[in-house]
Amino acid sequence: MDLKSYLNEKREIIEASLKNYFPEPQGPAADVIKAMNYSLFAGGKRLRPILCMAGAEAVGGDEKDVIPVACALELIHTYSLIHDDLPVMDNDDMRRGKPTSHKVFGEAVAVLAGDGLLTEAFHLMTETVLTDRLDSLTLLNVMGMIATAAGYGGMVGGQVVDIQMEGKEVDADIVEFIHRRKTGALITASVRAGAFLGGGNEHQVNAITSYGKNIGLAFQISDDILDVEGDSRRMGKNVGGDARKKKITYPAVLGLGRSKEIQEKTIKEAIESLEPFDQKADPLRHIAQYIIERKR
């Protein structure tokens, strides 16, 4: 299969759904809607929604069923970027080649735009069309699972430790703790949500979860590596920022060589997790490979 066409095709579906769903800025509160739109349509890869769709496909589900949840995952991801970029957090000025939200709209509106996106994500999930294939109980379970992944035991918890550990000496356990929560949890939830909503059985969902955990960790390691070896222009942000800010990264804690070994091992394990699946899981297999090879 041609992964690039696959990613483009799915991304277009997500872009159209997000645009269709999202309101035109109007009324006295237009600025916060503008800020939500600004970050949401800033050229993201839409990896989480695509993983959700590919997860459904792998278990033989219908991708149409998962689109609201897939879009909601992108809203959650976008909210987390806006808040992470704030001066009181990572203090980043550029993201995806554009000034960050607080640089354009001010910090107050940026905080509220993040809050609005996170809230809207859950609203959007409740708008999932229920069918004979997809019942409301499954949807509620998936929503609970996504909230857990985004909350203090997942993304929020990872981010707080990430910030608190800046500049400190940490061991491999802590960098793994951070990466598995800060980035890994929502990536795992994305592909897992797809498998659940697509009607996967327990065995299939477990296999997909294992895949998700592995690529989630590998993805953050590749982010770390790109910050050392990547090209600023292609990345749309300055590289080398992690080292300047003394961030906790795999290369910083374990060195570049060992980081690449771990990344390769986790990708290998991700692909092995998919053994029970037929060619319908090929997109997931190719996405795993892409995570090692990506340049942005």
Add this chain to the structure above:
Amino acid sequence: MDLKSYLNEKREIIEASLKNYFPEPQGPAADVIKAMNYSLFAGGKRLRPILCMAGAEAVGGDEKDVIPVACALELIHTYSLIHDDLPVMDNDDMRRGKPTSHKVFGEAVAVLAGDGLLTEAFHLMTETVLTDRLDSLTLLNVMGMIATAAGYGGMVGGQVVDIQMEGKEVDADIVEFIHRRKTGALITASVRAGAFLGGGNEHQVNAITSYGKNIGLAFQISDDILDVEGDSRRMGKNVGGDARKKKITYPAVLGLGRSKEIQEKTIKEAIESLEPFDQKADPLRHIAQYIIERKR
């Protein structure tokens, strides 16, 4: 009925449920859990959860059914207070007689504690026990309604306009726009969620919604009035802050006399909305009266 005993009894149920639900701070991310707990157990009135329970009672529902959603409403309210108090927003140092979250935990953890509470609110709602009386479709509808009330069309939208209008000349329409969204939307959603989850019919839910809109507006007007006439010690925060910060309030825009007239009119309309209900709506009637008389 004795409102004070009623409020105490319901508040104890909510405190116990929140404590039972909420985790002990532990692990590397303990600080954000500590910060979530700190604000959640800072002595709030639990008005939104109690309104949710009273809304269910009014339509003949079982209050047990609504407790997770009632608690979730308090989490959403608490998150909004933490973010509103941030230096980039209202910059408040004291809340309910205690230093605000960012004063104790720093701004980064405060932002994340708010994010964590908002996320956990939706998780908690998905844990509602479904029964013959309460099905998953009703729960999903209520969750969507609460998200709408909390999002850019409600609380987030009200807060952004509130901040942007500080120090500006505005008319009565704008102050009403702010109050109906910033405070009114979640209060309305609280009592409405109770009526829905309690099995109210369309007619009943509409009447309760009208009640909620009226007391929601009246509640924020009483907040404004207390900031002019209230007692700092009893309020647990400095009074007079609205005028110092040139906040948009009813007294500032319309004067104290006219503000009290509007408050009385909305409370009267709230109580009139409850005409179709029998004595099971007495708690809602007494709560409306309490909003005018409250001292904190």
